[in-house]
Amino acid sequence: MSDSVVSEKQKPYQVLARKYRPTNFDELIGQDALVRTLKNAIESDRIAHAYMLTGIRGTGKTTTARIIAKAINYTGSDGKAGPTTGPTDNCKICQAITEDRHPDVIEMNGADQRGIDDIRQLIDGVRYAPSEARYKIYIIDEVHMLTDQAFNALLKTLEEPPAHVKFIFATTEIRKVPVTILSRCQRFDLRRVTVDELAAHYKNICAQEGITADDEAISMIARAADGSVRDGLSILDQAISLSENVLTTDTVKSMLGLNERMQTLELFKALMEGNTSEAFDLAAGFYERGQEPVALIKDMTEICHLLTKIKAVPKARRTVAPNMSDEELSAATKLAQSLSVPSLGKAWQILLKGTGEIVSSPQPQAVLEMILIRLCYASDLPDPADLIKKLHGSSGGSASAGGQTSGNGQGNGATARSSSATASVSVMNGHGNKTRPGTASQSAPSEKPETMAVANGNLDKLEDVVALLESNGAMLLASQIDQFVQLISLRQGKIEFLPAEHAPSDLSSNLQRKLLELTGRRWAVTIGRENAQPTLRKQREKREREELDKIMAHPFVSEVIKVFPGAEIIDIKEKTEEEEIN
Known part of the structure; x- marks a missing residue:
């Protein structure tokens, strides 16, 4: 056996990302603008003293x-x-740089050499000329991780470095680099490499390695790389080891977990169809394969986002699903077509809320199952637009009989009317906090009368007295009259009433004194025993109950209650004249 064969066998294995690392500008892929600019700068001897690569x-x-x-x-x-x-390749200095052993090219990692002492050491070395090379090069990777003090220490040297020194910075977080540093550098943004460029590159590497690979398998790896050459090479390296030099579509699909993505689509489909049994079977399969509940929820959130994008922009693959296989995209498009945007919006909100719950829960699997049940239950709820159409279809004639018509003669599904008043009805599902009719208006002492009371004594009814007190800032006394005064009679200069239970003992004296102050005349405020009217609050509550009964009897509202069992009316609002016209 020859020495060359022995040395080749003894040579340690090098991963593809290092073995096929570009060594010159012509081998860089996907960065044409960067390559063209740097080539022109070097050929015209316009080499900057500092570069920022991001x-x-x-x-x-x-x-x-x-x-x-x-x-x-x-x-x-x-x-x-x-x-x-x-x-x-024919330059000894360049070979030494490639092998990371040349003393004039100093590489620093901003993650661990990030302090001011490290930068001071760098600045001390800047003053010395290179020992062999033409320029002394300082390469600082992940430069955004330097401390503020380190950046400040570097500013002066970076602005006016010696002629023999060049700085090259690299970062993935350009926004974390101070603007004072950026302004001293020429910046280059390295873009994501396209799927086609990556696929051609990986296919060329497979040919050099003697690997037989399906085109679809290479495309899957290129899509999974998400624009990163190194990520794709690492995946390709793993796939070659798994496939024993024959790279098939099924092998790559299994390795990348694309089968699981299809199953996630199936799970989401079952949830949107309200098929609880199938959804739980699929979720159990994920659990048995060891997938964490939070990871499954995040995958479903991504699926929901993807389906919504497909629904919004069906044919724009480049912006909607650039990293999906044709099989996945076809299945996702078919599912998206069967769903509505409102139903996807509901699922999105449930999944987002569920993500927080599952992270903070000591029983994540139980939370996952509750989220699945919620999604199945939500799938049975009609969309608002469909609900309005359904309600109009079932109660259109009777709804309009009560005067509920719009300009074009069709019933308005958002508003129910009675013959005595025009009111807007808010309905709330019984699972939430319930507010009984009247509670919203109990905080106000009284309703505004149609005519304001006059301070010279034009007080014809108890509402005028309350309005006079409110307009002059006596809110507590106005509230007490609204709540505790059961009026017997009211004439000019005299009020007779029966105090309600729990009324303040000094209510009559306080009212007498305040009326004297506001009207300039004495008022006789006495306590009676017979023929007392209910308090203003009691009268208001009675009117609201009667109004509620009328609204509940309305065909439109009755139909809403049937569609949403357990729902109830929580508020009644009068429509303004402007709303009435519109």
């Missing part, structure tokens, strides 16, 4: 930093060549 993980930020370092330090095989934008 983008999601795995798009080539650190790789680009090393390529820049090699390109501007390139000396060729004879050690005399200048900077280049082409291959750099």
Whole structure:
């Protein structure tokens, strides 16, 4: 056996992400604008002293930093060549940079070398010329993790570095980098690599590795990479190990859990159809496979979001579902077509609320099952638009008989009327907090009379007295009269009443004194025993009960109560003239 074969076998395995890491600008994929700009800058000798590279993980930020370092330090095989934008394999300095062993290219990790002492050490090294290379390069990865003091210490050096020093920063969180740093750098945003570019790249790597791969399997990996070259290569590496050099669609689908995504779609479909039995069977399957309840809820939330997007923009795959397989997209589109946006909105709210409950609960599986039941129950509730149509269809003739018509002659499903008053009815399901009719108006001492009382003594009824007190700030006394005064008679200068139970003992004297102050004349306020009227509050409550009885007897309201068992009226509001016209 030859020495070359032995050394090849002894060579440690290198993951695909490192083995096929780009070494020059021509090998970078998906970053055409960046490559073109940097090539032009190097060829025209307009190399900036600091670069800021930003983008999601795995798009080539650190790789680009090393390529820049090699390109501007390139000396060729004879050690005399200048900077280049082409291959750099024949340069010893570039080989050392590739192997991360050149003393003039210093790489720092902002995650652990983030303090001011680390930056001071960097600044101390800046003053010294490079030992071998043309430029001394400082590459700081995850630069956004430096402390504020470290950033401040770097400002002056970054603004006016020595001619032999270049800075290259990389970050995934550009918004966390101070603007004072950004203003001193040339910024490049590395975009997500498209699915087609990734698929072509991975197919080329499979060919070099001698791997047979289905096109759909490669496409699945490219979609799962979500724009990150490195993520996709890690998935491809795992798939090759799993498939024994034959990469099939079924293998990749199983490895990526795409079968589970289809089952999540089936689970969501069962929930939207109100099929509790099938939903619980599918959920039990997830539980047996070890999926956490919170993860299942999050997956269903993503499915709900996806279906809503498909419903809104059915054919825009690039923006709606760029990372889904054709099979998944077809199933999701079919399901979305059978659902309405209001029903998806209800499911979204239930899932969002359930996510918080399941995280804080000591029994997440029990919470998951309760959420599934809620979703099944909500699926049986009609959409508001369908409900209005149904109600009009069943009670259209009788509803309009009570005077409920609009300008076009059709009944208004949002409002019920009686012959004596025009009222807006709010109905609340019995599962929530219930407020009896009249409680909303009990906080107000009395209703406003049609004519305001006059301070010179034009007080014809008890409501005028209450209005006079309210208009002059005597709110407590006005409330006591509304609640405790059972009027017997009211004439100019004299009030006779029977105090209700629990009335204040000084009510009559307080009223007498206040009327003297407000009207300028003496009033005789006496206590009687017979022929007393109910208090203003009692009279108001009686009117509201009568109004409620009329509304409850209305065909429209009766139909609503039938559709929503346990619902009740919680408030009655008079319609304004403007609402009446509209």
